[in-house]
Amino acid sequence: MVVLKLGGSVVTIKNGIMQSRKGAINRLAKAIAQARLEQPGLSLILVNGAGCFGHAVVKKHEIKDGVRTLEQKIAFADTHWCVNQLNQIIVRALLDAGVPAIGLPPSSLLNQENKRIANFDLTKVRQFIEFGMVPVFYGDFVLDSVQGGSVVSGDQIVPYLARELKATRMVFASDVDGVCDSDPKTNPNAVCVRLVCEKNKYEVLAKLEGAKTTDVTGGMKGKINELLEEAKITPIFIVNGNRAKRVQKALLGKKVKGTLVKI
Known part of the structure; x- marks a missing residue:
């Protein structure tokens, strides 16, 4: 079992308004299909980030910190509608590539408590x-017993699924080559760390900066913090999702350029 996260910055034009990167999505869909052909017994779950389909709506309507009013409830539903559109684009590409993908809305299967997953029906x-x-989840807006409603990010969903379903590895397709010592989008001399382990994890975290375009789910440092505990159980590969072949190799557990997180 492998859980694959397709980053929002890979599948969308992140500063756009509901603009998907269809070329990148199609290439990734074909790479996923090829990995399944190469390893027929491969069980796979996908989770796509929301990118510009979700973050802009959440910020615009100021619902990041709770849903109370009618206007906010409409924004809640609007956010779900928007991120569902992206999920359907990705599912369609997977189907066209020969992958039996089915989109599953987190808002129908899980609840949160103060922005953390409280229960998740995995039946x-x-x-x-x-x-x-191949189930395909996505970053979504869900019911929250404290906030009324809150964002559940793909970076929360992936480790939860990996833990509960006993995945052999997690793969994160980002828009950079891995975990770097500074933001490679602003520093051309940034060096990517090939291994994050118990010995160097605090040093790596100290050097990490927020992503160049900070979204409502945090930058690379936030993502790594989310994953460190899970990396004690399940190894995590972070690769460049703009290089579909690397994603394919990571799915198959092959040697690939990127960062391995293993605590």
């Missing part, structure tokens, strides 16, 4: 996997 997920299908 249908397990059934789809056993049936040989």
Whole structure:
């Protein structure tokens, strides 16, 4: 079992308004299909980030810190509608590539408590996997017992699924080559760290900066913080999603340019 996260910055034009990167999505879909052909027994779950389909709406309507008013509830539903559109674009590309993908909305399957996953009904997920299908989740806006509603990011969903479904590895397709000692988008001399382990994790975190375009789910430092505990159980590969072949290799557990997080 492998859980793959397609970063929002890979599948969308992040500063755009509901603009997907269809070429990148199609290339990734074909790479995923090829990995399944190469390893027919590969069980796979996908999670796509929301990118510009979600973050802009959340910021515009100021619902990051809770949903109370009618206007905010409409914004909640609007955010879900927007991110669902992106998910359907990705699912369509996967289907066209020969992958039996099915989009599953987190808002229908999980609840949060103060912005953290409180419960997640995985019954249908397990059934789809056993049936040989590929569930595709996404960053979404969900019910929250404290906030009313809150964002559940793909970076929360991936480790939760990996832990509960006992994945052998997690793969994160980002828009950079891996975890770097500074932001490679602003520093051309940034060096990517090939291994984040118990010995160097604090040093790496100290050097990390927020992503060049900070979204409502945090930059690279926030993402790594989210994953460190899980990396004690399940190894994590972070690769450049703009290089579809690297994603394919990572899915198959092959040697690939990127960062391995293993604590």
